Amino acid sequence: MEKNNKDFVLPGDRLSTAEEYVPGDNTTELNGDVISLVMGSVQRDEKRLLVNVKKPKEKIVPGNGDIVYGQVTRSDNRQTIVNIAGIRKNGNILYFHAEGYIRNSMDDRRDERYFQAARIGDIIRAKVIRVGQNLELTLRGEGLGVLLTRCSRCRNYLRIKDGKLYCENCDRVEVRKTAPDYGYPIL
Ligand SMILES: [Zn+2]
Known part of the structure; x- marks a missing residue:
């Protein structure tokens, strides 16, 4: 047969x-x-x-409050652009590709952690706050922030030392809005 x-x-x-x-x-x-x-x-x-x-994979529809994972591709005074690669749905992280952005307001200058809270190349965990053509994201909130970043001078991975992001190579400190599990992300 x-x-x-x-x-x-x-x-x-x-x-x-x-x-x-x-x-x-x-x-x-x-x-x-x-x-x-x-x-x-x-x-x-x-x-x-x-x-x-x-069965065919279900189409993933992002919603307000969803947690996403991605990498920063561009950042300036106005906005930070994020290449999203994953989304948390029902406790699982699913492959999900989209572009997101974080608004950088001038008011954020008052708190240096939030002014360009993530920089190019940073791996971040963010929350969706508006669903449109692109997703508007925020790093404000519990558990959100940068998960991994490199030194902007020598590209070495930064580690947390005395609560600050520190480059051992350059002996200098950088500022980001880091997640509590920075360096050892718990997905
Ligand atoms: Zn360095």
Whole structure:
């Protein structure tokens, strides 16, 4: 018997005979055949002779209050641009690509931690505060901030020393709004 070699199947599609493969995820045996119970992509495990169907990944819709992870690509007096790579949904961090920005207000000059709180190359954890064409983010709030950064002079990773970001190479201190788990991020 010839097997169904389609990669994408619909519920009820025949995947193989029950002799060729054992039903795995989202499949079942019916009248000597293995059929799909869902719409999705076929994955065959040739070692265990299992056939699975994986459901398409759900589209991730970011919302206000969501926590995102990303890297700063640009920063000036007006805004900090973030290349977002992950989003926390239901306790898991999922791959999610989008551009975000943090407004840099002149009022932030009063607190040096918040004036350009993150710089180019920094890895950050931020919160979504407005969903639009791009996502507006903030570093203000518990657990938010820079997770990893390099010295702007020698590019060495900075570590926390006496509560400050310190470069051992240059013997100098830099200012960011760091997350409490800076350097050892707990995802
Ligand atoms: Zn340095």
